[in-house]
Amino acid sequence: MKIPRIYQNLDTYLKPGKALIIYGPRQVGKTTLVKDFINTSNYKYRYDSGENILVKEVLSSANFNLLADYVRGYELIVIDEAQKVPCIGSALKILVDTFPDLKIIATGSSSFELAGQVGEPLTGRKNTISLFPISQIELSNYQNPFELNGNLEDYLIYGSYPEVIATPDKAGKVEILNELTGSYLLKDVFEFERIRNSQTVFNLLRLLAFQLGNEVSFTELSKHLGIDNKTVARYIDLLEKAFVIIGLGGYSRNLRNEIVKKKKYYFYDVGLRNALIANFNSLSMRNDIGQIWENFLLVERFKKQAYRKIYCNNYFWRTWDQKEIDFIEEKEGKLFAFEFKWGRLNVKAPAMFMNTYPEAIFEVVSRENYIDFVL
Numbered sequence: 026m027k028i029p030r031i032y033q034n035l036d037t038y039l040k041p042g043k044a045l046i047i048y049g050p051r052q053v054g055k056t057t058l059v060k061d062f063i064n065t066s067n068y069k070y071r072y073d074s075g076e077n078i079l080v081k082e083v084l085s086s087a088n089f090n091l092l093a094d095y096v097r098g099y100e101l102i103v104i105d106e107a108q109k110v111p112c113i114g115s116a117l118k119i120l121v122d123t124f125p126d127l128k129i130i131a132t133g134s135s136s137f138e139l140a141g142q143v144g145e146p147l148t149g150r151k152n153t154i155s156l157f158p159i160s161q162i163e164l165s166n167y168q169n170p171f172e173l174n175g176n177l178e179d180y181l182i183y184g185s186y187p188e189v190i191a192t193p194d195k196a197g198k199v200e201i202l203n204e205l206t207g208s209y210l211l212k213d214v215f216e217f218e219r220i221r222n223s224q225t226v227f228n229l230l231r232l233l234a235f236q237l238g239n240e241v242s243f244t245e246l247s248k249h250l251g252i253d254n255k256t257v258a259r260y261i262d263l264l265e266k267a268f269v270i271i272g273l274g275g276y277s278r279n280l281r282n283e284i285v286k287k288k289k290y291y292f293y294d295v296g297l298r299n300a301l302i303a304n305f306n307s308l309s310m311r312n313d314i315g316q317i318w319e320n321f322l323l324v325e326r327f328k329k330q331a332y333r334k335i336y337c338n339n340y341f342w343r344t345w346d347q348k349e350i351d352f353i354e355e356k357e358g359k360l361f362a363f364e365f366k367w368g369r370l371n372v373k374a375p376a377m378f379m380n381t382y383p384e385a386i387f388e389v390v391s392r393e394n395y396i397d398f399v400l
Contacts, residue, residue, distance in 0.1 A: 028187065030054060030156065031163055031332045035062045035130065038152050039101075044117045044129040046107075046147075049156035050268035050293055051134040051209045054187045056105055058156060059130055063103060068128065070101035075109035085111040092119055096127060107131035108213065114146035121150045135213035135267040157268075158185040158294045160328040161399040170396045177392070178308050181317050184296020195305070202300040210297065213267045214260075225250055227301075229260055233270060233290050234301045237316040238351075240275075240287035240343070261290070268293055271327065276340035276353045278381070289341055291320045318367045319351055322390055325399035326352070348375040350387075360385035367392065 032038070035058070038045050049055050063070045073080040083095050084104070096102055102120070107113050113131070120129060161180075164173060183189050183198040186205065192198050215223055228250055233241065243257045250257065264270045272288045292298040295317055299305055308314050330337065337356035343349040354361040362385050364372055374387035390398045 027057075028159055028163055028190065029166055030058050031160065032058060032154060032156065035059070036066070038154055039128045039130070040152055042121060042125040042150065044121055044131055044147060044151045046151050046153045047130065047132040047156060048153065048268070049132075049134065050158070051212065052186060052188065052205060053156050053158050055132045055134070055156050057187075059103055059105065059132060063101065066101070068101040069099055070103060071096070071099045072103045073105070075104055075106040075113070080104070081110050084113060084116040087112060087115050087119065089119060089123070092116060093123070096120060096124060099127070101128040101130070103130045103132075105132050106134065108133040108135050118146040118150060121147070155331050157324075157328050157331070159187055159190055160185070160332065161325050161396075162329060162332060164190075165400055173396065174392070181295060181308060181314075181321055182299060182305055184294040184299070186294060186296060189296055198296075199300075199305055202296050206297055206300045210269060211264075211267070214263045214269075225252060226260055226264075229257070230264070230269070231301050233261075234292070234298045237291065237298065237313070238289060238319045241290055242287065269297075271324070273323070273339060273341050273352075276342045276355070291323050293324060295320050295324070314367050315365075319365045322363075322365050322395060322398065323352060329399060342378060344375075344377065348377055350375065350378060362387045363398070364389045366390070370394075 047055050063072060075081060083091055117129060117131060120127060161173060188201050189198050192201060211226055229246065232246055232249060243254045246257045247254045265272055270290045270292055272290050274288050298320065337354045340353040341351060342353050350362045351365045352363040360382055362374060366372055366389055370389050370391050370393060372389045
C-alpha cells in the first residue's frame, strides 16, 4: 500500500524565482514523491540525478551558455540527489536568476549545508520543505485512532520508514532495517568526509542509541571510542546534518541549578535505533520502553511542527539533582512542558520548575492521550 504523503501537490511550493529544495533522510520517499508529482502534472519536465556524471559536469560548470542549453525547452527541472553536484548552489542561482519562470526542484538526502553548497547562493531564492519517515499524521489519513493505537507496538519497534510499514512480516521489516543501517544510513557522511574508519561512526551511533534520553558527554564518548572530543563533536554534527540524529538542548533562564551545556540525542526513526543495537524484542520483553517512547513522541512532534508550520524552540529541562521534564516547547513567549510516560498519568511537574516558570503549561503524555500530542 502506498501511503499518501503530506506534500501531495508540490505545485503549492513552486514559486516564481525560487527553487524548491526538499530535504530529508535517505529512503523516506523523496524521489517517489517527486516522480508521482511530475507524472501527474502537465509540465514538460527534465528529471536528472546528481549522481549522473554528465549532469554533474554541466551543473558544476557555472557556464551560463551550457546551463541555458541544459534547461532549454523545459518548464520544470528536477535534480535528485543534488548534494552530489559540486557548487550546486551557484548553478541553481544562475538558473533562478536567468529563468525566473522555470520551476526547479532539488532533493537532498543530506542537508546541503553538509557540503556548504546552498546557503548563501540561494538566499531569498528558495523554498524549503522536509520529508521524514512516515508520520502519525499521514497514517491517520487511513487509520483511525483505534487502529493507530493498535499498531503502536509495530511503530515503536520497527519505526516508520515507508518500505518497513509496507512490509507485512516482521522478518522482512528487520531485513530492511538492517539493510538501511548497513548500506544507506551513513552514505552521505562517509562520502563527504571520506571517513576511512566507518566502524568508529557506527560505534558512536550505538553509544548514542544506548544513551537515548540521557545527556551526552563528548568526553565520555571520546574515551570509549579512542578519538578526541573535537572529532566526536564533528561526527555528531555531521550525523545531525545527514538526518540520522536530532540534538535537544537544555532550557534555562539562568537558574544556576539547571543543566544547559549538555545535549540529548534522538534518532529520526526508532526502528533504525533498534537495528543499531540489534534489539527487535516485543515491548513486554524490553527494559528501554521509556526511552523508545520518548524518542517516538519527540520525533512525531518534530514532524508535526514541520508539517503544520508550528514555529517554536525545543528543549529538555533538568537540574543537577535530577529533577527533569522530558520536553519543553517555547512559542509565542509561552512555555509548554511535557513529561512522557509509557504507563502513568498521575505525574506532577517538579515544584522547582513550576515555581521558576509559573506561567508554564504542564502535561503528561501517555498511551492514553498521545494521539492528540502527535496529530
